[in-house]
Amino acid sequence: MARGVKTGGRQKGTSNKVTTDLRQLLKEFVTGELNKVDSLLEQVEAKDRLELLVKLLPYTLPRF
Numbered sequence: 001m002a003r004g005v006k007t008g009g010r011q012k013g014t015s016n017k018v019t020t021d022l023r024q025l026l027k028e029f030v031t032g033e034l035n036k037v038d039s040l041l042e043q044v045e046a047k048d049r050l051e052l053l054v055k056l057l058p059y060t061l062p063r064f
Contacts (some may be wrong), residue, residue, distance in 0.1 A: 008017070041049055 041052075044052070
């Protein structure tokens, strides 16, 4: 590991292209899947739908 003055690489604060591309790809994938959620939930039994709702509540409502 070099000690002293940094002489190469990205400037501080410059984003990594691979990270930026990966984030964009994941964002598009998740958006596409979220658009399918309503139709997928209609195919699930009421009991399973309720279990899913209970699991997701902590991500949407604060705990008391």
